[in-house]
Amino acid sequence: MIELRRATPGDADWLVELLNDEDVDPFLGPRRPRDGAEMLAEIERSSTQPDVYGQLVIEADGERAGAVAYSRDSEPNRIAHVGGLAIHPSFRGLRIADEAARLLQRYLIFELGFHRLELACYGFNERAIAHAERAGWVREGVKRRAYQRHGEWQDAVQFALLREDLDP
Numbered sequence: 001m002i003e004l005r006r007a008t009p010g011d012a013d014w015l016v017e018l019l020n021d022e023d024v025d026p027f028l029g030p031r032r033p034r035d036g037a038e039m040l041a042e043i044e045r046s047s048t049q050p051d052v053y054g055q056l057v058i059e060a061d062g063e064r065a066g067a068v069a070y071s072r073d074s075e076p077n078r079i080a081h082v083g084g085l086a087i088h089p090s091f092r093g094l095r096i097a098d099e100a101a102r103l104l105q106r107y108l109i110f111e112l113g114f115h116r117l118e119l120a121c122y123g124f125n126e127r128a129i130a131h132a133e134r135a136g137w138v139r140e141g142v143k144r145r146a147y148q149r150h151g152e153w154q155d156a157v158q159f160a161l162l163r164e165d166l167d168p
Contacts, residue, residue: 002099004107006046007055007067012039015057015067024086027125030149032069032084042069051112058087058100065091068104070117078115080108085128101135109163116162122147123155132159136166 007015016039018024019032033039039055046055051072058066066087073079082104087097108114119137121128133139137159145153 001061002065002096002103003059004056004068004100004103005059006050007039007043007057009040009043011057011064012036012043014064015039015055018067018086018088019084021086021089023089026150027122027128028084028086029147056104058096060091060094060096064088065096066100068100070104070108072114073118078113080112080114080117082108082117082119085131095134097131098135101131101137105136105161105166109161109166114163116160118158118160120146120156120158122149123157129157132157137161138165 013036016033016036019028020034033042042053042055045053046069053072054070056068056070057064058068067084068082068086069084070080070082073081082101085097085101105117108117119132120143121132123142138161140158140160143156143158146156147154
């Protein structure tokens with residue numbers, strides 16, 4: 001059983017270790033908590049401003065398996081950005097991320113009232129692009145050479161999901 005829950009201070013070290021893992025870090029954006037203090041600040045923000053930001057833990061059968069975050073990009077237009085999806089290497093290949101993404105989509109749209117969800121994947125991250133498509137995200141295009149990562153300009157594949165893309 002896959003569940004999402006808000007991260008707590010007791011998750012901070014585990015989350016930092018996950019996001020900095022050598023098999024995870026190359027695929028995530030550079031702006032994310034890098035140490036325990038930064039993660040604790042993000043966890044506090046998630047706790048006090050859940051309609052604006054969320055740092056979530058993905059659990060598989062009660063065990064921490066991954067993480068994902070969201071932030072409000074536009075209040076008047078009810079747009080949220082989803083990012084930082086990371087699955088612990090020992091849980092990969094089980095489609096945990098797909099189910100977690102669908103849970104997050106429904107939570108953000110039906111419980112928090114967002115109209116539009118957006119995410120971007122590096123163009124070289126074929127695994128993330130395939131995941132987004134399996135999880136129901138709609139590919140909207142490519143921002144060419146949009147982000148500098150690993151010393152080179154990288155494309156960003158843009159995805160979105162609208163309220164009407166989901167069944168209530």
